[in-house]
Amino acid sequence: MLSARSLFQEILDNDESFRLFCSIAASGESQGGWENARIAALVPRSERGLAPKITRHGADEDKHGRIFHALLKKRGLAAVPVPADTDYTMILERHGIGLAHDRLRADRPLTVPDLVTYLAHSRVTEQRAAEQMALLRRCFADHPDVGRAVRMISGDEDNHLAYCHEELLRFAAAGHGRTIQRTLRACALAEIRIYRDVSLAVMARMGRILGWPRPKSALLALGIHAVYAYERAAGWRRMVSLRMPERRNALGGPAAPAPEFA
Numbered sequence: 001m002l003s004a005r006s007l008f009q010e011i012l013d014n015d016e017s018f019r020l021f022c023s024i025a026a027s028g029e030s031q032g033g034w035e036n037a038r039i040a041a042l043v044p045r046s047e048r049g050l051a052p053k054i055t056r057h058g059a060d061e062d063k064h065g066r067i068f069h070a071l072l073k074k075r076g077l078a079a080v081p082v083p084a085d086t087d088y089t090m091i092l093e094r095h096g097i098g099l100a101h102d103r104l105r106a107d108r109p110l111t112v113p114d115l116v117t118y119l120a121h122s123r124v125t126e127q128r129a130a131e132q133m134a135l136l137r138r139c140f141a142d143h144p145d146v147g148r149a150v151r152m153i154s155g156d157e158d159n160h161l162a163y164c165h166e167e168l169l170r171f172a173a174a175g176h177g178r179t180i181q182r183t184l185r186a187c188a189l190a191e192i193r194i195y196r197d198v199s200l201a202v203m204a205r206m207g208r209i210l211g212w213p214r215p216k217s218a219l220l221a222l223g224i225h226a227v228y229a230y231e232r233a234a235g236w237r238r239m240v241s242l243r244m245p246e247r248r249n250a251l252g253g254p255a256a257p258a259p260e261f262a
Helices: 004-013 015-042 045-074 088-094 100-105 112-140 146-210 214-233 235-241
Strands: none
Touching: 004 015, 004 112, 004 146, 015 045, 015 100, 015 146, 045 112, 045 146, 088 146, 100 146, 112 146, 112 235, 146 214, 146 235, 214 235
């Protein structure tokens, strides 16, 4: 039977597929860490109170990257270069989703509209991350190493999502509501398309590594297209709604340390 658990277990059990999976994940998390660190450094004076939360967000992303590298190291594996068609974070940036890297490299303070763009992008991508980690947590909560990793990362992603909701609602109350909704919708519609394309690329590479028969690969591709069809029709709306989270000030403290994988 083809299920999410059996699929991920197959990837986990093979060194080459596990190495590619962790390399892609570590690269995306590390990139997110760099982006948040630069945004924190460029926060305008009027919003300096937001900088520690953005810094914490970046520290969490860096930690997640280290966790995936630690999982590789424990298996005696080294990271591999991330294929361009599987690099979700960079593809989003190339399509103008979020703040451009050229903007982040410039030593010029961001504006409030820039922060709204950043938070809207984060609200959409953190929704995806939280859902993916919740799925992995259900599949591998009892695994001695992967389980500890996904439980910690999943909790962090939930915090990031709560923080995005709270801060966007604050900016909406300050008069940016229409801009926020417009930006969220554009980000969500672009993200679901990019997520589909990246998912197809990742599964194609996993199929070649694991020697999947053509019918299995075709069934997985069909499933990815079906998810996209649902998200394009209605599912994207879950990425643009805003509600005050139960977990208030979710990034108000220091990042928790990464677990040890001795």
